[in-house]
Amino acid sequence: MSSEPNKLTAKERMAIPRQQMPQRDGIERSRDFKEVNLGLAEQVAIREAQRCLQCKNPKCVEGCPVGIDIPGFAKLVAEGDFLAAAELIRKDNDLPAVTGRVCPQEIQCEALCVRCKSGAPVAIGWLERFVADYQMNHRVSPQARLGVQKTGKKVACIGSGPAGITCAGQLAKLGYDVTVFEAFHKAGGVLVYGIPEFRMPKKIVDAEIRNLKALGVNIETNVIVGRTVTIPQLMNDEKFDAVFIAVGAGLPEFMNIPGENLKGVYSANEYLTRANLMEAYNPESDTPIIRGKRVCVIGGGNTAMDAVRTSKRLGADESIIVYRRSRKEMPARVEEVHHAEEETIRFEMLTAPLEVLGDKDGWVAGLKCIRMQLGEPDASGRRRPVPIPGSEFVIDCDLVIVAIGIGANPLLTKTTPGLKLNKWGYIEADENLMTNIPGVFAGGDIVRGAATVILAMGDGKKAAQNIHKYLSR
């Protein structure tokens, strides 16, 4: 093989098999909170990047919600210029170390990779993660755009999750005076309260928040917009010229079945917030968490996977996913389901909970379920699960975690007079992400309903562009 990577012929590139991401042993890792994936070695990353055929009309880019120049950065990785690759990604994506870990690449960029036709796609997510980590480990902060002309205008981003910090970063680079308001005591939103350490190490989020501050963004924690201060107050009294609402969805759904208020039933939001943000797994932390021995997690999304894998790490003997549809309909990323299986998580598919059973002291003692079968497709296009009469059974357990989705939290929307919402309580925004209130923009889950980190970031970027346009009129 040629020593000059970019002189490789297409045939030579095609001959390289997809490289493997090294990961920790399933049993070993399921007892601690250290990261599961270990990242690619430099030579492995170069070899994987060489697999990219440098398509003239790259489909992968179309599959990326923020349109990263994927062949461009893969070429730089293949050449060994990892820092240049990182900078190229950062033109379109402010959080590559995050998205390289949590994006569902298999249904986005990698799904459209031309190499899918004859084998495996280029491991775009792993390469993205590799270059972002390389940049971080070499203590090179992303190029500061020094000497940016200040616009003299103020923008407030409400929420410090993926949408809020992306928007804030973009606007700071354009010369705006940006303040991010966060309700919790720590910035990062779902990246710190929701996604566990073993999938998204907090030091990565912390580094990105530091990058944001280095750009001059002001972050105010402990501010609950809607309570501590309202949007009209921000605009009228504090003279913000525009506001971006990126508060997330943030209202836990419950099943409305008997026994849901027994001791030992958590929403996934509560369970994960205790475990992640409040670090309940750390003996030094004062925040308590119920450590179940047999844990049932209800739901089939990424949040359910995060919760069930967390319960194992908090000492459960058996952790069980209870999902009413079949494996095929599970919305979780393929990798998360696979990792959960490696960690000996049990899957009870086509199973719906009927009642949480309690003991004489009001603690959870079991989950009464019924088996389901798939019927006709429903509105979501997925086959509707229907109960099989007489198939009721009980799973013994001492902890139940409800991870069946979230709704729109009304705290901010109710305290913003005149803000137009849809019938589910989500904010209505136009194609420029502006709401019906001039100067007030919105994006991420509070507009879309529960979606992904990368879609929220895409909204943050788009909102920043449109806020810039709006304020440059």
Place this chain on the structure above:
Amino acid sequence: MFEIVNKETLGPNVTRYEIKAPRVAKSRLCGQFVIVRATEHSERIPLTIADVNTETGTITLIVQTVGKSTLEMTTLQKGGYFADVAGPLGQPSHIAKYGTVAVIGGGLGTAVVYPQAVALREAGNKIVSIIGARTKELVILEQLLGSVSDQLIVITDDGSSGKKGLVTDALRELVENPQTKVDAVYCAGPVIMMKAVAELTRPMNIPTIVSLNPVMVDGTGMCGGCRVTIDGKRKFACVDGPEFDGHKVDFNELMDRLKTYKGHENKKYEEHKCKLLQGNK
């Protein structure tokens, strides 16, 4: 970081803090609370805002030492800092003109009802306050609450201060006395006490507002840990409350859910007390 500008001991295990939190002070309405963390590793705990000073941008919190977090808080001194103060949270108190209102505080609940008494009096009500406690040393805010009340009754389990008995004994005397018509009751304290008060007023149809204190994490309706059952429906005390119609609350469920972390709390408390004692040696 939120500076402690004043600290005062009100009684055994009861401390009053005045904390600089200008945004909270500016927005707070009667009945709202904050969630605080004493230090970087503390848990988040909800505390009623007893008072605010919008000129100095300070809020007043009254804290009873009941576990590790609150014990640790007492080691913070004037000039020191709370790591986090977030709020104001919850719905403001529903304040209306009823006529005569019985304001009942059990133990630390007195700090919760004090601002209600102030607001209710401003709304033109006659205020009859009842402070209940196990024993004399646990009676707090007697003077302060007395200063906004037309009548103040202190009642203790052991009779060491005021009358001997329970707040319900004092309330029963009031409502059964034809001279003192009680038009509404505002009540905060131990759940068992609020339940007893609500049971007493139910047959007489006296509107009874109780302030609930379930376990919370975020205080913004995000975790659902503070869910309570009101009239058979699920409500989140942090955003729908903390005050509810006492005749509709499922008190038994709340009492039970409050036991969730008792084991953990006792363990942490004992460990921390040991540490403090060792430190003093």
